[in-house]
Amino acid sequence: MLTTIIFKEIHDNILNLRFIVGFILCVLLTLSCVMILTHDYRQEVKDYGTRISQVDDFLGKYAHRNRLYPLILPQKPPDAFRPLMVGIPRDADLGSFDDNPLPAIFPPLDLMFIVTIIMSLLAILFSYDAVSGERESGTLKLISSNSVSRASILVGKWVGGTISLLIPFLFSVLAGGLYIAIQPDLPWDTSAWLSFVMLVLASVTFISVFYLLGLFVSAVTRSAAVSILSSIFLWVLLVLVLPNLSPFLAAQLKRIPSVNKVNREVFHLTQEERDEVGRKLSQQVRDKYQKQYGKPFEDYLALAENEIRARVSADPQLMAMHESFRKEVDQAWEEANRIQGEKARKIQEDLKLKAESQTRLARQLACLSPYADYAFTATDISGTGMRSLRYFEGITEEYSGVLWDYLQKKEVAAKARDPLFDENSFIDLGDRPRFEYREEPLRARLKGVLPYWGVLLVFNCIFFAGAFVAFIRYDVR
Amino acid sequence: MLGVIIKKEIQENLYSYKYVVIMLLTVVLVFTSLFVMYHDYRQRVADYEALLPDKGKSSALLRPTSLAIFSKGMDEALCSQYRIAMNVGISAGQNQHAFNTMFRVFDTPDLFYVISVILSLCAVLFSFNLVTSEKEAGTLRQTLACSLERTRLVAGKWIGGFCCLALPFVLSFLLGLTLVSFAPEVQISREEYIKLALFLAGSLLYLAFFFSLGLAASSAYSRSSSALIVSLSLWVFFVFVLPGLGSIAAARIVNIPSVQKFTVLKHQVRMKKYMNFYDNVREKGSVENIDLRQLDPENEAVVADYRGKLGSQIALTRAFTRASPASAFNYLAADLANTGILERLNLKRAYLAYKDIYLSHPMDVTGEVKGDYPAFTYQRLSLMEVLRGGGLVNFTILILQNVALFAAVYVLFLRYDVR
Numbered sequence: 001m002l003t004t005i006i007f008k009e010i011h012d013n014i015l016n017l018r019f020i021v022g023f024i025l026c027v028l029l030t031l032s033c034v035m036i037l038t039h040d041y042r043q044e045v046k047d048y049g050t051r052i053s054q055v056d057d058f059l060g061k062y063a064h065r066n067r068l069y070p071l072i073l074p075q076k077p078p079d080a081f082r083p084l085m086v087g088i089p090r091d092a093d094l095g096s097f098d099d100n101p102l103p104a105i106f107p108p109l110d111l112m113f114i115v116t117i118i119m120s121l122l123a124i125l126f127s128y129d130a131v132s133g134e135r136e137s138g139t140l141k142l143i144s145s146n147s148v149s150r151a152s153i154l155v156g157k158w159v160g161g162t163i164s165l166l167i168p169f170l171f172s173v174l175a176g177g178l179y180i181a182i183q184p185d186l187p188w189d190t191s192a193w194l195s196f197v198m199l200v201l202a203s204v205t206f207i208s209v210f211y212l213l214g215l216f217v218s219a220v221t222r223s224a225a226v227s228i229l230s231s232i233f234l235w236v237l238l239v240l241v242l243p244n245l246s247p248f249l250a251a252q253l254k255r256i257p258s259v260n261k262v263n264r265e266v267f268h269l270t271q272e273e274r275d276e277v278g279r280k281l282s283q284q285v286r287d288k289y290q291k292q293y294g295k296p297f298e299d300y301l302a303l304a305e306n307e308i309r310a311r312v313s314a315d316p317q318l319m320a321m322h323e324s325f326r327k328e329v330d331q332a333w334e335e336a337n338r339i340q341g342e343k344a345r346k347i348q349e350d351l352k353l354k355a356e357s358q359t360r361l362a363r364q365l366a367c368l369s370p371y372a373d374y375a376f377t378a379t380d381i382s383g384t385g386m387r388s389l390r391y392f393e394g395i396t397e398e399y400s401g402v403l404w405d406y407l408q409k410k411e412v413a414a415k416a417r418d419p420l421f422d423e424n425s426f427i428d429l430g431d432r433p434r435f436e437y438r439e440e441p442l443r444a445r446l447k448g449v450l451p452y453w454g455v456l457l458v459f460n461c462i463f464f465a466g467a468f469v470a471f472i473r474y475d476v477r
Numbered sequence: 478m479l480g481v482i483i484k485k486e487i488q489e490n491l492y493s494y495k496y497v498v499i500m501l502l503t504v505v506l507v508f509t510s511l512f513v514m515y516h517d518y519r520q521r522v523a524d525y526e527a528l529l530p531d532k533g534k535s536s537a538l539l540r541p542t543s544l545a546i547f548s549k550g551m552d553e554a555l556c557s558q559y560r561i562a563m564n565v566g567i568s569a570g571q572n573q574h575a576f577n578t579m580f581r582v583f584d585t586p587d588l589f590y591v592i593s594v595i596l597s598l599c600a601v602l603f604s605f606n607l608v609t610s611e612k613e614a615g616t617l618r619q620t621l622a623c624s625l626e627r628t629r630l631v632a633g634k635w636i637g638g639f640c641c642l643a644l645p646f647v648l649s650f651l652l653g654l655t656l657v658s659f660a661p662e663v664q665i666s667r668e669e670y671i672k673l674a675l676f677l678a679g680s681l682l683y684l685a686f687f688f689s690l691g692l693a694a695s696s697a698y699s700r701s702s703s704a705l706i707v708s709l710s711l712w713v714f715f716v717f718v719l720p721g722l723g724s725i726a727a728a729r730i731v732n733i734p735s736v737q738k739f740t741v742l743k744h745q746v747r748m749k750k751y752m753n754f755y756d757n758v759r760e761k762g763s764v765e766n767i768d769l770r771q772l773d774p775e776n777e778a779v780v781a782d783y784r785g786k787l788g789s790q791i792a793l794t795r796a797f798t799r800a801s802p803a804s805a806f807n808y809l810a811a812d813l814a815n816t817g818i819l820e821r822l823n824l825k826r827a828y829l830a831y832k833d834i835y836l837s838h839p840m841d842v843t844g845e846v847k848g849d850y851p852a853f854t855y856q857r858l859s860l861m862e863v864l865r866g867g868g869l870v871n872f873t874i875l876i877l878q879n880v881a882l883f884a885a886v887y888v889l890f891l892r893y894d895v896r
Binding site: 017018021025029036043044047050051054055058062064075088096097098099100101102104105106107108109113117118121125129133224225226228229230232233236240241243244245246247248249250251252255256258259260261263264351352355358359362363366372375386389 | 703
């Protein structure tokens, strides 16, 4: 009997206008999005290649120790999933004087948009009248008068409805996948295809939440008109309101100090106050030497740099004093840097911890919305989200360490060759370690998204349980 | 007779479940949005005031506008601290939201967003069954059996229905505005009140478009379920798809390098200039007779070329996307609130002009400008400038779109089979 109900549901849906409209919309949008984004991806790959070769050319001619950063730092290559998912836009938040404001104004048309807006709305349109609509037309009474359990009717409706809803989605996503597969310059490996499968599964979990939401509302209302309004009201809250409010609410509940104030304080500590402390500590060194050497030290201080060089080379005693004095003054400045750096680090650390705590709260609040859970899951699985950016920052830090060691060695070797070598001299960086970006393994990404995916499954269970209880108690007359 | 129909429509709507849901949603969202954005504005003002002692010293800073509470647009970027240095050019400071990455993931829930996305959906939901439900109930046939013109009937339905939709919105907007204007940090001038009145008028035009869209779908189909599906699809198309397609088309026509590529290019220009300068200094032995202004990277051809192309792409995108009422309303709302693209372009011009003034003053050997020089001052665009800079065009487009759609509703209703 269950199979009959499922087939009846699929049959009814397929012949309905909503299926035809949904199918056309889904296929057209998915294919055009994939084509447009593939074109953008190619542009970005080209752009990335040009940037890398420009940096190489430039460093070949102009590399000097004082001005290497930020050119020498690694750049993130375009994400492999860019033809499907734009993810977290980077251009919009660069905050530079010349950034392009357009990506911030126009939300991208990608798989995320298709699933979260089109498919979730379509899911509600497929289910809002599943119970109340049949009650109004009188067919629910007829079905219930047969020897079929209400549980079977509900499960049949859910399975049949979800299958018919997934037909346009899976067809269009597979067509999009096929388009990507036949592109010779899109090198998707096994891991990328596995991520694709996981992404589709996560999308199905998300779409099912909204189908069940519509079914639940349909089972607690008496008319389809009330059911559609209530369902869309909940959709608006869960998709459009709650996630967008979450960072602002978190910012009010857990405040962080003003970033600009902190930056200014750090600047004050590490520049102005550092100079004061440094001067004070080096004065102590001077006083010590003054006490120890007396007049000869006073005379030494009065000398100009070139005179010191000349006198020091001729007088071994003066040389010993000069070297030990310079060393202690350097140590005094190092100590000043350490003391002030420590103070600045504490303030920055405090800001970082508070900002992390605020971000965590915003994330937790956002998780109350299936939209946010899906956004985190989908962007992290596809490597286009915040996790991917954090991962990139991590490997950039590692690479910077390697690069720093390399530069230190280069500098020592250059100084040994040329005593006049300074921070404005050219260094040949042709043999520097190159940055190679490797995506975080799929297993780690999946582990990271499990909590969000889990919340989506919990939403499914809650709405199914709600629909089940409501339908058991439903007055079919 | 028209009065009777309008009254009947209003009465019917007021007692309906639909009205209760949409009214609640409108009121709750308008107040929540104003509350949240007011607190955000307050925090930004505090941040601005903390930075004030830096103002004037080779940096430029703009106070957040109170109108950002209604439409935040790009105010966060506009109010960043911009520093001017001889060899770096103009660089932006960090903003508060950069530290909470969640701000990058979701949209800003300001009043503009509420109207543009949520209330437009409410408008469609309000009108999608105005005709079909009457046909399904059989009352439409009865009504038209009397000596009643279809024109009057459709006009009455439109006016009565739209009044019910607009009333809670206008009242909550006005009440919210009153509450916000009492806040001590909020400074709204007379001209800004006029801008807000135009913002409200633009919002009503925008909502009227989507109300007519639902009514058009209702007049084109005989069943409410079909009208609902078609009107929701059209809502998605006009709000999300059409603006996106317009921006994609503009980007195809005027191709510009990515910001990352441009940043690398600009940095290279700086470095080359610096290296040449350094060689020059080594040759001459001092910086005394070298013009340090040559280090300014902002006047380079590569920078001017990028800015020119970006300007063309923005202009073309504005022209293309205006076909969608969502974009026309977006530009209108953000420009009226002085937080839109128009303001941004104007501010950038002002920063570049100020940089030239700043660098024209005498500087020491380290490139630090010495002596008295004027602090950066900037007046946000006036109402007339906004209207001349595209505001009037956006208004006209919204009016024309409304007229065209209402004409479509009229024609569809005249041809409607009421049986």
